[in-house]
Structure formats: structure tokens, C-alpha cells
Amino acid sequence: MRDSLGRPQTVLLLGGTSDIGLAMARAWAKQVDGLRVTLAARPSPRRTSAAADLERHGCRVRELDFDALEQQDHERVVRAAAEGEDVDVAVVAFGVLGEPERAWQDPHHAAELAATNYTAAVLAGVALGRLVRDQGHGMVVALSSVAGERPRRSNFVYGSSKAGFDAYYTGLGEALRPFGGRVLVVRPGFVRSSMTEGLAEAPLAVDPDTVAAATLRAVASGREQLWVPRQLRPVMSVLRHLPRPVFRRLPL
Amino acid sequence: MLDLTGLAQVHRLDLEAGVVEVDAGISLDRLLRVVLPLGLTLPVQPGTRQVTVGGAVACDVHGKNHHTAGSFGRYVRSLVLLTGAGDAIRLKPRGPDPELFWGTVGGMGLTGVVLRVELELRRVETSRIVVRAERQPDLHGVMDALREHDRTAEYSVAWFDSLAQGAATGRGVVMTGRDAVRDDLTAAQREDPLHVPASRRVQVPHTPLCAVNGVSGRAFNEAYFRRAPRRPSTRVEHAFGFFQPLDGLQSWNRLYGPRGLVQYQLVIPDAASEVVVEVVREVAASGHVSCLNVLKRFGPGTPGLLSFPAPGWTLALDLPVRAGLDAVLDRLDARVAEAGGRLYLAKDSRLPRRHLPTMYPRLGEFAELRHRADPGGLFVSDLARRLGLHRPTEGNLHDA
Ligand SMILES: Cc1cc2nc3c(=O)[nH]c(=O)nc-3n(C[C@H](O)[C@H](O)[C@H](O)COP(=O)(O)OP(=O)(O)OC[C@H]3O[C@@H](n4cnc5c(N)ncnc54)[C@H](O)[C@@H]3O)c2cc1C
Numbered sequence: 097m098r099d100s101l102g103r104p105q106t107v108l109l110l111g112g113t114s115d116i117g118l119a120m121a122r123a124w125a126k127q128v129d130g131l132r133v134t135l136a137a138r139p140s141p142r143r144t145s146a147a148a149d150l151e152r153h154g155c156r157v158r159e160l161d162f163d164a165l166e167q168q169d170h171e172r173v174v175r176a177a178a179e180g181e182d183v184d185v186a187v188v189a190f191g192v193l194g195e196p197e198r199a200w201q202d203p204h205h206a207a208e209l210a211a212t213n214y215t216a217a218v219l220a221g222v223a224l225g226r227l228v229r230d231q232g233h234g235m236v237v238a239l240s241s242v243a244g245e246r247p248r249r250s251n252f253v254y255g256s257s258k259a260g261f262d263a264y265y266t267g268l269g270e271a272l273r274p275f276g277g278r279v280l281v282v283r284p285g286f287v288r289s290s291m292t293e294g295l296a297e298a299p300l301a302v303d304p305d306t307v308a309a310a311t312l313r314a315v316a317s318g319r320e321q322l323w324v325p326r327q328l329r330p331v332m333s334v335l336r337h338l339p340r341p342v343f344r345r346l347p348l
Numbered sequence: 349m350l351d352l353t354g355l356a357q358v359h360r361l362d363l364e365a366g367v368v369e370v371d372a373g374i375s376l377d378r379l380l381r382v383v384l385p386l387g388l389t390l391p392v393q394p395g396t397r398q399v400t401v402g403g404a405v406a407c408d409v410h411g412k413n414h415h416t417a418g419s420f421g422r423y424v425r426s427l428v429l430l431t432g433a434g435d436a437i438r439l440k441p442r443g444p445d446p447e448l449f450w451g452t453v454g455g456m457g458l459t460g461v462v463l464r465v466e467l468e469l470r471r472v473e474t475s476r477i478v479v480r481a482e483r484q485p486d487l488h489g490v491m492d493a494l495r496e497h498d499r500t501a502e503y504s505v506a507w508f509d510s511l512a513q514g515a516a517t518g519r520g521v522v523m524t525g526r527d528a529v530r531d532d533l534t535a536a537q538r539e540d541p542l543h544v545p546a547s548r549r550v551q552v553p554h555t556p557l558c559a560v561n562g563v564s565g566r567a568f569n570e571a572y573f574r575r576a577p578r579r580p581s582t583r584v585e586h587a588f589g590f591f592q593p594l595d596g597l598q599s600w601n602r603l604y605g606p607r608g609l610v611q612y613q614l615v616i617p618d619a620a621s622e623v624v625v626e627v628v629r630e631v632a633a634s635g636h637v638s639c640l641n642v643l644k645r646f647g648p649g650t651p652g653l654l655s656f657p658a659p660g661w662t663l664a665l666d667l668p669v670r671a672g673l674d675a676v677l678d679r680l681d682a683r684v685a686e687a688g689g690r691l692y693l694a695k696d697s698r699l700p701r702r703h704l705p706t707m708y709p710r711l712g713e714f715a716e717l718r719h720r721a722d723p724g725g726l727f728v729s730d731l732a733r734r735l736g737l738h739r740p741t742e743g744n745l746h747d748a
Contacts, residue, residue: 097734100610100697101674129700
């Protein structure tokens with residue numbers, strides 16, 4: 097159960113090796129002694145070292161094998177995470193950036209992107225929605241992206257999957273409100289992480305720790321959407337309304 | 349959620365013996381409005397009458413006379429408990445089943461639902477209190493005065509300035525009182541010595557922002573201190589105004605805006621009195637602003653397994669939620685636990701779980717009792733889930 101200052105006792109990371117998700121867990125660990133973190137991800141050395149790192153930060157860590165593309169994994173993992181203690185915050189942090197040019201031409205790659213970023217995210221949402229209703233409380237943090245707000249030529253397959261993701265979790269937030277649940281949709285811009293390694297940095301780029309700090313504040317104050325950095329909200333608002341011939345010519 | 353306010357009847361009132369049997373959902377306000385005109389009152393009255401008798405039992409509440417009268421549970425002759433098995437059983441402090449009785453008194457509703465309560469009342473000649481107020485220039489003055497009044501005053505409580513620093517740290521106003529007798533009243537008041545005012549409550553509207561901030565808080569603390577007379581002074585006040593000064597304002601919590609407030613109340617044994625001083629200093633230096641700051645003496649507690657009061661000092665603060673509050677209160681928790689003190693569960697919304705076994709050493713006994721009364725784990729609350737109270741053994745294992 098989260099306390100009146102918004103601090104969770106247990107956190108579930110779906111996509112347990114996400115840089116942003118792990119930054120959040122570390123930030124919460126600083127506020128909460130003995131925080132329980134469940135890392136749900138495919139088994140990998142990266143997951144093992146993330147678990148060890150969180151233990152050094154005083155967390156009680158559990159690793160669960162989770163493949164977002166396996167339909168039955170979502171329900172199973174969410175149930176396992178809630179065993180013994182409620183899940184106070186679940187972070188939906190899995191996703192792939194893909195290769196933009198391949199993604200709109202190669203059917204396998206296109207399907208993989210859509211399946212991971214949208215279909216699997218919806219399945220996670222179904223499982224989390226059931227959990228929140230059973231518990232009568234719970235917060236879902238959904239890592240969306242400003243890329244979903246207006247599709248750009250340069251990565252529109254990813255953008256379209258995040259547009260669907262964003263719409264889904266925004267709606268799930270409304271659906272869970274009467275059951276005591278909350279969904280926070282986080283829309284970061286360019287985040288310097290292993291996902292974006294080697295890419296040219298976009299303006300207003302931020303680090304995972306910045307996204308984590310802003311998310312923790314938003315969770316504590318019960319907000320439902322968040323842009324990181326903050327300036328992206330007005331920027332995206334303008335971009336969304338630009339006529340297409342103008343938008344097309346922007347160096348984005 | 350179970351709402352018992354629909355069960356609010358007075359079943360039996362024995363004027364001779366001063367004993368009343370009521371449904372647990374009756375509010376203290378309603379009950380007092382029935383018995384006070386008959387010259388009877390509740391021996392323990394918390395800072396609001398807008399609570400039920402069941403809630404007062406479940407939290408074993410205390411009032412301004414704890415140092416002389418103890419807490420609510422002491423006046424419960426018997427109660428009817430609906431257990432997880434579906435049985436309604438009558439419990440008494442000395443049996444049948446005294447363990448379950450004292451697990452239920454202060455048990456935060458986790459042993460079952462209290463359906464009925466048989467309560468001892470106290471006789472009064474008037475519905476008024478003779479109140480004496482004195483200003484004290486610093487915390488030591490406040491504490492010395494309160495200690496002094498342990499023996500002499502029926503009621504005692506102090507408000508302290510939570511913002512003053514340096515030599516004025518913890519300056520405050522010490523209020524003591526006793527039940528007024530007919531002779532204390534004016535001729536007009538003597539016409540109706542047991543007068544009970546009609547309920548009139550002012551509604552606070554929703555506020556988009558927190559009205560309690562550095563500026564208003566500082567002004568309030570300063571004004572409250574200045575308003576009190578420099579020399580000790582005495583006046584006659586209605587019991588409602590003396591015991592429940594906030595009850596005139598409905599939804600006063602809205603003043604704290606959408607993020608709300610954290611109530612923080614601790615008790616510290618006499619042997620660790622210096623921790624009270626540390627807490628007041630730390631809060632004053634923290635930049636967090638509290639206006640309702642209460643310091644009071646507690647006398648001996650009841651045998652309630654999770655009952656809060658214990659001999660020593662109790663200190664209460666109402667703090668608006670702001671960034672950084674968590675770290676300040678976490679530090680205070682650790683000091684309180686170290687000093688052998690505890691926090692009041694009725695007001696808690698953020699205590700880290702690990703302090704619980706230190707603060708409430710009889711948690712294990714409580715777990716066994718709960719297991720017996722509610723083996724299916726039917727009765728659960730958000731407080732219980734956050735603190736692991738409904739399955740304390742598990743909660744403690746996780747921390748090991
Ligand atoms: C302005 C203000 C001033 C206060 N001043 C004081 C004070 O001076 N001293 C003090 O001790 N407390 C004080 N309190 C705290 C208050 O007295 C307790 O929280 C009280 O228990 C609230 O009772 P309620 O009927 O509203 O119960 P709720 O808030 O509904 O419930 C409180 C707890 O009691 C349990 N409970 C309620 N009814 C039953 C029942 N029938 N059977 C079993 N369990 C039940 C619930 O499960 C829950 O754990 C104050 C609170 C406020 C808001």
C-alpha cells in the first residue's frame with residue numbers, strides 16, 4: 097500500500113532491465129527502506145546485475161522470467177508478483193525502438209514492433225487492471241513517448257505503436273479510477289539510455305534519472321500524465337497543430 | 349468498507365448507575381446530546397465528537413484527562429463483537445474472554461466488528477469547564493507546567509509554537525481545566541446548567557491550494573501565542589468548545605488543499621523526555637509548518653494489546669504534505685522508536701513498517717488473537733495492509 101506521501105512498499109518492473117525503470121526503482125529505494133522490487137524480464141546477465149545493484153541499494157529483489165511476447169506470461173507474472181504482498185506500483189517499461197527504415201518495410205520487424213510496444217502492452221494492462229481491481233488500490237506507471245503524439249517520418253512505426261500505447265493507458269486510467277487505481281502516463285522525449293545508444297541526440301534530451309525523479313514526484317502528487325522535460329508539453333502542443341507541409345520541413 | 353453509522357441507537361440508560369448501552373455506530377456527539385442534559389458525560393472525550401463509539405473503542409482514544417482518567421477502553425463494561433466466524437459474542441474486561449476484549453480495545457477493527465458497547469458515564473453538575481490558560485516562554489516552561497499539573501488538574505493540555513526557534517523554541521500556552529459546578533456559573537448560565545448548544549457547523553469549501561503555508565502558518569502560530577493572556581487567567585467555557593474546538597468547522601482538512609496533511613502523534617516515556625525537546629527543535633528547523641501542535645501528559649495505559657497511550661509525553665502535529673516531509677518524519681520515527689516510544693496508529697498514514705514491532709511489542713500476541721477471532725482474514729483495512737498488521741508475522745519476516 098502506498099503511504100500518504102505517495103511512497104510505495106513494493107514495485108513491479110515489467111521490462112525489468114529498462115534503464116528508466118531501474119532508475120525509478122533506485123530512486124524509490126532511497127526513500128523507502130527495504131523496498132521490494134520485482135524485476136520481470138527475460139533472464140540475462142543484465143537482469144542479474146540489475147538485481148544485485150538494487151540489493152546494494154537496500155531493496156528486497158525478486159527476479160521473474162517474463163517475455164512480453166508470450167501471451168500467457170503477463171497474467172502469470174503479475175499474479176506471482178502480488179504473492180505475499182500487494183503490488184503498489186507497476187511500471188510498464190518494456191518496449192523496442194527498432195530500426196525505423198526496416199520497420200516500415202520488413203513485415204517481420206514491423207510486426208515485432210507492433211506486438212511488443214502495443215499488443216503486449218495491452219496484455220500487461222489487462223493483467224494489471226485485474227490486479228488493481230482485486231487489490232482495491234495500485235498505481236500503474238506507463239512509459240509512453242512524445243513520439244506517439246505526432247508521428248514523424250523518421251520513426252513513425254515506433255511512433256504509431258506508442259500512440260496506441262498512450263491511448264490505451266490513458267483509457268485504462270479512467271477505467272481503474274472507480275476501483276481505487278491510478279495510471280500515470282509518462283511521456284519522455286529523447287532519453288540517453290541503452291535503447292538510444294549511438295543515435296544522434298534530439299533537443300531537450302534527458303537522463304533516465306531525470307525521468308525517474310520527475311515520475312516519483314508525479315506519483316507522490318497523484319498526477320496522471322507527465323512530460324519530461326516539462327517544456328515538451330507546450331512544444332508538443334504546438335507541433336501537433338502545425339500544418340503538415342510545415343511539419344514535414346522541420347529537421348526532426 | 350463497513351459503515352456502522354446506521355446502527356446508532358441508545359438501548360439502555362441506567363441513570364442510577366450511570367451506565368449506557370449503545371450501538372457502536374452512534375457518534376459521541378449524538379450520545380453526549382442525549383446524556384449531558386441528564387447530568388452525565390463521557391469520561392473520555394477525544395478532540396472531535398464526530399467519531400463513533402466503535403471507533404473510539406477500536407482506537408482506545410484518549411482525551412485531555414488521560415493523566416488522571418486513562419483512555420476510552422477503561423470505561424467499557426462490555427462489548428458485543430461480531431467475529432470472522434459470524435458469531436456475535438459479548439466480551440468483558442475480566443472475562444468472558446478478556447484476551448479478545450483487550451485485543452479489540454485498540455485493535456483497529458482487526459478482531460471483528462464491534463456491534464454494541466456498554467459504557468460507564470460520569471456525573472457532572474454542569475456542561476461547562478473552568479479553564480485556566482497560561483503562557484510559557486519556552487518548551488521547558490511548558491513541560492514543567494504540564495508536569496506540575498499532573499497532580500492538580502483534571503484536564504491539561506498545551507499548544508506549542510512549532511516554528512519559534514532559539515530561546516523561544518516550543519513556547520506555548522498551557523490550558524488546564526476542571527468540571528464547573530453550579531457556583532462557577534453566572535446567574536444566567538445557572539438557569540440551564542446542563543445546556544447543550546444546537547449543532548452549527550461552518551463548511552470549509554474545497555481549496556485548490558494549501559492554505560496552511562509558511563506565511564499563514566507563521567502568522568497563526570504567532571497570533572495564537574499572543575492571544576493567550578500574559579498572566580494566567582480563568583474563564584468558564586462550554587465543554588464542547590473546550591474538548592472539541594475544531595468541531596465547529598466541517599471538513600477543516602480541506603484547508604490543506606488536494607495534497608492534504610499528515611497527522612503525526614507520538615508518545616515518549618518520561619525517561620526520554622529530552623526526545624520531546626529534540627522533536628520540537630527538529631520540526632522548527634525543518635521549514636515544515638504545523639499549526640495544531642499539542643503536547644500532553646499521559647498516565648498509565650490500558651491492557652489493550654495495540655493501545656497507544658503509555659505513561660509519558662504525547663506530542664501531535666498536523667503537517668501539510670510538501671516535498672521533503674518524508675525524510676523529516678522518517679528521522680523522527682527512528683528517534684521515537686529508539687526512545688521506547690510509539691506513533692498513534694489512528695493518525696498514521698506513513699510509518700515505515702519496520703518500526704512496528706519495536707513500537708508495539710505485543711504485535712505477536714495480537715497476531716495470534718486475530719488468527720483465532722478471524723481465521724479467514726475477513727477483516728482487513730488499508731492501514732492493516734500498509735503496515736502488515738493483519739499478518740504481522742509475515743510482515744516481520746520480510747524485514748528479516
Ligand atoms: C479533529 C480530530 C481530532 C482527534 N482527536 C483525538 C484525540 O484527542 N484523541 C484520540 O485518541 N483520537 C483523536 N482523533 C482520532 C479519532 O478519535 C480516531 O481516529 C477514531 O477512531 C475515529 O473514529 P471513527 O468512528 O471515525 O472511526 P473510523 O475512522 O471509521 O475508523 C477508525 C478505526 O476504528 C475501527 N472501527 C470503527 N468502528 C468500528 C467498529 N464498530 N468495530 C470495530 N472497529 C471499528 C476501524 O476499523 C478503524 O481501524 C481525532 C481525530 C480527528 C479527525
